[in-house]
Amino acid sequence: xxxxxxxxxxxxxxxxxxxxxxxxxxxxxxxxxxxxxxxxxxxxxxxxxxxxxxxxxxxxxxxxxxxxxxxxxxxxxxxxxxxxxxxxxxxxxxxxxxxxxxxxxxxxxxxxxxxxxxxxxx
Amino acid sequence: xxxxxxxxxxxxxxxxxxxxxxxxxxxxxxxxxxxxxxxxxxxxxxxxxxxxxxxxxxxxxxxxxxxxxxxxxxxxxxxxxxxxxxxxxxxxxxxxxxxxxxxxxxxxxxx
Numbered sequence: 001x002x003x004x005x006x007x008x009x010x011x012x013x014x015x016x017x018x019x020x021x022x023x024x025x026x027x028x029x030x031x032x033x034x035x036x037x038x039x040x041x042x043x044x045x046x047x048x049x050x051x052x053x054x055x056x057x058x059x060x061x062x063x064x065x066x067x068x069x070x071x072x073x074x075x076x077x078x079x080x081x082x083x084x085x086x087x088x089x090x091x092x093x094x095x096x097x098x099x100x101x102x103x104x105x106x107x108x109x110x111x112x113x114x115x116x117x118x119x120x121x122x
Numbered sequence: 123x124x125x126x127x128x129x130x131x132x133x134x135x136x137x138x139x140x141x142x143x144x145x146x147x148x149x150x151x152x153x154x155x156x157x158x159x160x161x162x163x164x165x166x167x168x169x170x171x172x173x174x175x176x177x178x179x180x181x182x183x184x185x186x187x188x189x190x191x192x193x194x195x196x197x198x199x200x201x202x203x204x205x206x207x208x209x210x211x212x213x214x215x216x217x218x219x220x221x222x223x224x225x226x227x228x229x230x231x232x233x
Contacts (some may be wrong), residue, residue: 035222044125045160045168046213047222061220100173104213106222108158108173115167 002026002095002111009116016086016120021077022096022113030074031102036081036111038092038118048094049081050106059106064090086120093117126151126225129188133231134202142228144195144212150195150202152156158195159188163208168172201232207232 007046020036036048049070051060058070069082079096094116097109133142134159143152144159151157157175160168172177172188175195185200197215199206212225 044209044227045213047213047220047224050221061223064218071174087123095136095167100170100179107156108170108213109160109168110170110179112167 003080004098004111004113005061005095006094006113006116009094009118011119012086013122014120015085017082018045018086018118019110020081020083020094020096020116020118021079022078023098024077024098026099028102029072033099033103033105034072034079035097035099035106036079036094037097037109037112038068038090038094039115040089040092041049043092044077045095051079053102073115086118088120090117091120123225124231126212126214126223128212128225128228131229131231132224133233134199135233136202136204138202139198139200140202140209140230142197142199142212142230144197144225146193146195146216146223148193149173149218150214151190151212151219153217156192157188157190157195158213158214159186159195160211161190161208162211168211174184202232204232206230 004025035050040075051070067095098111100110101110159172162168175190176188
């Protein structure tokens with residue numbers, strides 16, 4: 001079955017760190033660019049970060065640049081998001097998402113996970 | 123980078139057609155062929171329904187159609203059905219420092 005399964009969310013104090021994981025299955029993970037998209041309660045989605053299929057190129061939204069790091073392990077079909085210096089405004093449901101077409105850079109996301117909730121609060 | 127602007131809500135009766143607008147700038151919608159639309163039901167992940175302005179992924183009903191004129195993209199839902207009641211978000215690649223932007227979202231209500 002083609003799917004993405006996120007994990008690693010939870011309640012964390014401001015200034016803390018968390019690492020999210022996204023396990024992919026059912027498609028050739030190493031061929032696709034992958035992204036993290038978050039959605040705060042009652043708000044629309046917000047693009048967070050993208051990593052190219054090779055893992056060599058990464059891109060970040062201004063709101064997380066310098067605090068978050070995206071990475072991937074193509075041998076394990078897994079995407080990661082290391083989140084440091086967390087703030088209250090980072091509270092959201094974090095989705096991993098797959099690009100529509102191999103080699104298509106931020107064109108569209110055709111496969112999403114169910115999301116993992118991150119709550120930043122003291 | 124600001125979110126793309128959508129109407130907060132649109133409603134219609136079963137069988138009618140509705141159109142949702144998505145207004146951006148010459149740095150995103152106006153310049154990009156990568157304009158997409160997503161449908162999101164409560165408690166679910168977004169689902170891609172239109173990509174590259176006007177293309178439908180396999181399995182998506184042909185009642186959904188997309189277009190673009192200048193800095194504004196549009197999603198039309200024809201033959202409105204109860205199951206179409208959901209939130210809809212446009213998105214676009216952007217040449218700004220934040221490379222990808224979503225719309226503010228539109229809640230579609232089927233009367």
